[in-house]
Amino acid sequence: MKRAWWKGLVVPAALIVLAELAMRVQGSTSMSLAAPSDIVAAFFAILFDGSLLLATRDTLVSAGIGLAAGGFIGLALGILFGLVKPLDRLMEVTIEAIRPIPSVAILPIAMLVFGFGYRMEIAIVAFSCLWPVMIMTRSAMAGIEPRLLEVSRALRLSTWDRVHKIVLPAALPRIMVAFRLAASIALVVAVTVEIAANPLGLGYGILVAQQALQPAVMLAYLVWIGIVGYLLNAALSLMQQRLFGRAGRVEAAS
Amino acid sequence: MRAPDTTVKAAAPVIAFDKITLAFGAKTIISDLSLEIGRGEIVCVIGPSGCGKTTALRVAGGLIPPTKGTVRLLGEPMAGPRRDVAIVFQDYAKALLPWRTAAGNISLALEAAGVAQSERGDRIRDLLTKVGLAGHEDKYPTEMSGGMQQRIQIARCLAQDPAVLLMDEPFGALDAMTRQGLQDEMLAIVAETGATVFFVTHDLEEAVYLGDRVIGLLPHPGRIGIDQRIDLPRPRNQLETRETLEFLRLRRTLFDFIEKAEH
Numbered sequence: 047m048k049r050a051w052w053k054g055l056v057v058p059a060a061l062i063v064l065a066e067l068a069m070r071v072q073g074s075t076s077m078s079l080a081a082p083s084d085i086v087a088a089f090f091a092i093l094f095d096g097s098l099l100l101a102t103r104d105t106l107v108s109a110g111i112g113l114a115a116g117g118f119i120g121l122a123l124g125i126l127f128g129l130v131k132p133l134d135r136l137m138e139v140t141i142e143a144i145r146p147i148p149s150v151a152i153l154p155i156a157m158l159v160f161g162f163g164y165r166m167e168i169a170i171v172a173f174s175c176l177w178p179v180m181i182m183t184r185s186a187m188a189g190i191e192p193r194l195l196e197v198s199r200a201l202r203l204s205t206w207d208r209v210h211k212i213v214l215p216a217a218l219p220r221i222m223v224a225f226r227l228a229a230s231i232a233l234v235v236a237v238t239v240e241i242a243a244n245p246l247g248l249g250y251g252i253l254v255a256q257q258a259l260q261p262a263v264m265l266a267y268l269v270w271i272g273i274v275g276y277l278l279n280a281a282l283s284l285m286q287q288r289l290f291g292r293a294g295r296v297e298a299a300s
Numbered sequence: 301m302r303a304p305d306t307t308v309k310a311a312a313p314v315i316a317f318d319k320i321t322l323a324f325g326a327k328t329i330i331s332d333l334s335l336e337i338g339r340g341e342i343v344c345v346i347g348p349s350g351c352g353k354t355t356a357l358r359v360a361g362g363l364i365p366p367t368k369g370t371v372r373l374l375g376e377p378m379a380g381p382r383r384d385v386a387i388v389f390q391d392y393a394k395a396l397l398p399w400r401t402a403a404g405n406i407s408l409a410l411e412a413a414g415v416a417q418s419e420r421g422d423r424i425r426d427l428l429t430k431v432g433l434a435g436h437e438d439k440y441p442t443e444m445s446g447g448m449q450q451r452i453q454i455a456r457c458l459a460q461d462p463a464v465l466l467m468d469e470p471f472g473a474l475d476a477m478t479r480q481g482l483q484d485e486m487l488a489i490v491a492e493t494g495a496t497v498f499f500v501t502h503d504l505e506e507a508v509y510l511g512d513r514v515i516g517l518l519p520h521p522g523r524i525g526i527d528q529r530i531d532l533p534r535p536r537n538q539l540e541t542r543e544t545l546e547f548l549r550l551r552r553t554l555f556d557f558i559e560k561a562e563h
Contacts (some may be wrong), residue, residue, distance in 0.1 A: 060441055080369065191394050192396040193389060193391060194394070194395070194397065196363060196389075196395075197389075197395055197408075199363065199364065199381050200361060200381045200385075200386070201381075201383065201409055201412040202380075202382070202383055202389045202412060207411070211408065212397070212412070215397070215399050216397075216399075219464050272319065282535070287446050
């Protein structure tokens, strides 16, 4: 790994140099493209005037709270449906009917209910994070080694002990994967809502830059969103490894 | 650990199957099975596949209620799993919690029984010593050999302080040398605790070597075909006991039984 870490950077670096050359040689005045050096300059400009950090905060707060709320509801429902099979069957049709609704499609309703601002965005993010977490939690619970449940019966563990000493630790690695997936969905949905309607955050930043005919600023936002997404995923990966390193490894091995 | 029980109950069988029938839908797994096992007895159960030996063990453990008949434990009808009845499963790798250490896995049984945290450490160390794993408390199951994992499961069962040990082919997945070592360790532990043992196996020699009695089941539906006393002297020895004429005679009797049962 160590000797070749730079090899992966060859292609992107070459592309950046090529783009820079192409833009300079052509003397482009494009409204959708900008030279890499201009993008970097624009990036530092919006970084230093504070607008980038403010937008990042707004987006991350909405995505984070939405993820937490949707994830919590999804987790609770997933555990409930995993434990109580009759309830699972009772709710199956209802859930399968609501789940496929694209999250952005509830935007008009959310706007009516909450108006513009954080609450509307949080609600939509929560709605879209709820389903993957619920479904993966439910299937993680169904995938628990039946022998372990038998052991918990043989030992006469209480329901609470069974859930928090056997069921949750056994399902946790897969629940964690669900949260990572939901986190990337949260960011996508938050930015989408901002571009489509909500006047705050990184999505709104892109929109404003586009309308102001500032392609370099727009692309700087775009690159930054990519970096934020990458860091978010890396942070969650690290957290997963730290918290459930052993259980995670066992899951991967089996 | 437990002093021999000299109360009235001592006379009663520890496990009593009273005309047990078990059916799943139209399929009868066990039919009209009656069996009494006395205190401290080691009863090995053999039989061709489909004879319901594992099912009988699960009924004895309260994991499955019988369709007809009752199982009594120390005179009381079984209404479900009990903490003084410990089950050792064959698939030790699946029966242990992979996210807990050896000590943590044993602790689970103590936690279930409500043993105070301050007492658990000492109990766990004693149990690990008893199964020959002193000093391995911080290892995870995946870091241990099959034999060690099965010892952990046995230690967890002993943590229940069981009156009855139900063992479902516990050494079936282990290699021959490890299996013989564990057979002797199990006999020593049982002699010390005075637990009553219901031991399911497909290994006829293991049944003769361990048992005070060997029950042979016939298949379709499962019922008792032979109830053979084993009067080999104890303590038994892997070489000497297995070389005695009586051992070979008993092995032959059971072998003939299985031959006939399968045809």
